[in-house]
Amino acid sequence: MSVANESSQEAHNMQEHHSSVRYWVVWGVLLALTGLTVWTGSIHIPQFGLALALLIASAKGGLVLLFFMHLVDHKGANRLVMAVSVLFVLMMLIMPMADLATRYRPANPAGSHLSDLPDLEFIEGKKSTHNRAGGGAHGSGQAAPGGQQAPSPSHP
């Protein structure tokens, strides 16, 4: 019975006639937020630039989900599916990031600021990049050019 009630509530919300002004307003806000994110992105704020960009993108995504995709009219199960999906995305992001942030230092990718090992594909002073296509994978120590001393790029 609860399913039938939820469905009839949803059908009622979806049937309810509203003018198309709502969509135009959302469109205007989305364009304004795009302008804002381009502006804040181009001044390159080092501390919270990424957080701000993600915040603006989430606000835009929320507007699209709620009004363009009518989540504001849909009830119960539809919202639950979306909430669980967002939760899983966050879990998928947090677990590998937690792994990378707590790794034993030599296990980090070579050449990164987390590692003392150089990336042998980008040894300082190495100019020619034309015959690299057959080279090994990135960060692999197998393709080391013989005898070339590799200074660590980020660690003095």
Add this chain to the structure above:
Amino acid sequence: MQSSAHTAGATPGVPRLAAHFASLEVQNHAARLGMWLFLSTEILLFAGLFVCYGVYRYAYPEAFAEASRHLDLSLGTVNTVVLITSSLTAALAVHYAKEGKNSLVAIMFGLTIAMAGAFLVIKGFEYSHKFEEGALPGPYYTMEAVQLPGVPLYFTIYFLATGLHAFHVIIGMSVLVWLMFKAMREKNFGPNNYTAVELGSMYWHLVDLVWIFLFPLLYLI
């Protein structure tokens, strides 16, 4: 069961009620729920690429910032505006489908498809420029301008994420073309028959949603 007042299938424009649903409302609810479930799997598909992005941006912050400056920000911004506007026309198509204005539904989907095409053409110009520069994934990276560890990984993620997104744009366009011809030929979308328009439009909004996150992460580091 007060909600089974609808007598479905009587008029040509109204979808048939399957025997296993209590009412047309429950049937439409099930269709929407199925679409939301499908879209959540799509979000998780893209989330895998966002995880790759997060991990490698954490490891190579300078390389990612440097590489992103070599993307064309103005083309990326134009593409964002194009995609957001195409989402508006897709939403308006649902609005007109509810009112039974089938010619307007066809026009709105036509505009959406045209903007989707424009998005792909602009993306194609960006890709060909990257091919010329040698800003290619992994071992094929030959751009002399930026020689930093991690930059080829940035371009691997750039091409995988935007390529998968472009693939979704093409699928969305095909669905909308089908709906546009349906609105033009059958002319029977109306207050009791707009589920197809709504779900097709939802898929298009998902394509827009993914781009809303890809744009700042790839272009605005």
